[in-house]
Amino acid sequence: MAEKKQVKKSSTSSAKSKSGSKNTKGKNSVAKKIITLVLTLALIFVLYKYCPSALQEYFPEVAQILGMPVEESSTASTSSTSSTGTQKSGGTVTGVNPTGMLYPARVNEPDHEYRDYLGYSLCYRESYEQAEWSADCLTRDKLKKVVNRTDDFREDPGVSTGTATLADYKGSGYDRGHLVPAANLWWDAQAMSESFYFSNMSPQAGAFNRGMWKELEEQVRDWAGEFGTVYITSGPILEKDNYPTIGKKNKIAVPEYYYKVVLAHTDDDRWSAIGFIMANEKLEGEIKDYVTTVDAVEARTNIDFFADLDDDVEAKLESTYDLSFWFK
Numbered sequence: 001m002a003e004k005k006q007v008k009k010s011s012t013s014s015a016k017s018k019s020g021s022k023n024t025k026g027k028n029s030v031a032k033k034i035i036t037l038v039l040t041l042a043l044i045f046v047l048y049k050y051c052p053s054a055l056q057e058y059f060p061e062v063a064q065i066l067g068m069p070v071e072e073s074s075t076a077s078t079s080s081t082s083s084t085g086t087q088k089s090g091g092t093v094t095g096v097n098p099t100g101m102l103y104p105a106r107v108n109e110p111d112h113e114y115r116d117y118l119g120y121s122l123c124y125r126e127s128y129e130q131a132e133w134s135a136d137c138l139t140r141d142k143l144k145k146v147v148n149r150t151d152d153f154r155e156d157p158g159v160s161t162g163t164a165t166l167a168d169y170k171g172s173g174y175d176r177g178h179l180v181p182a183a184n185l186w187w188d189a190q191a192m193s194e195s196f197y198f199s200n201m202s203p204q205a206g207a208f209n210r211g212m213w214k215e216l217e218e219q220v221r222d223w224a225g226e227f228g229t230v231y232i233t234s235g236p237i238l239e240k241d242n243y244p245t246i247g248k249k250n251k252i253a254v255p256e257y258y259y260k261v262v263l264a265h266t267d268d269d270r271w272s273a274i275g276f277i278m279a280n281e282k283l284e285g286e287i288k289d290y291v292t293t294v295d296a297v298e299a300r301t302n303i304d305f306f307a308d309l310d311d312d313v314e315a316k317l318e319s320t321y322d323l324s325f326w327f328k
Contacts, residue, residue, distance in 0.1 A: 168247025177204030
């Protein structure tokens, strides 16, 4: 009997040992999963901030949640017909009949003052001392250079609350960054001169203004030549109440990010839209690394772009983009 009890005790000890081993393995497994999750989230953050195109390629589900849908090419996606008879394919639409200039919707709210010029329009925000959007329509025939750059930077007498001045920017370390570029308006002397109103300026880091932002402006003009007509809206992302400022008198907010949205209309009646979000700093890579949907830009800016489009068409154009349309 004594011998049988000893065997039973030994068996119980072995079972406890196995149980402890399983618990240790379980804890190690949980720790590994947590580490993997943390590393994955860190990678997603880095890609979202510095290489959004890679995020869209390798983490498409996450990109869609963040308002950055996966590229839909016109060859890979299927075409459909809406209730209005408009043909759609991969973010590119035909048969659009806009009722206006396809500029952002104007809202009847305080701190929103609208100004129309010969070559562009804008919405001025006194609380930030700059425009939240500045929009123009660039056509192939407007690419012909008629006048030279004027560089006549000056206050905008048409803004009721006043605008920034030369003194505000002097010694600030920031460029007087155009929202609608002067080179988009060299088809007319008045249009060119009006682009130098401070209502059309925003404080931009020199490496940004003369770097990736300039490249994007040049690319848009190339698209105007290629497609025939492009509608462009540009501006700072003013999503915070407080920003660092320049200028002792006017205290102009220094934005952290800028955006540009473009809607193209081709000679063969195709329409396609694309958005860009860029940090106000020296940027690396290529223009297409900063591509996003117009919907994503709207979410950051609370601006309704291309508001005069049919709602169904607007939804299609703004929720997707077709890289093969824009970058050959």
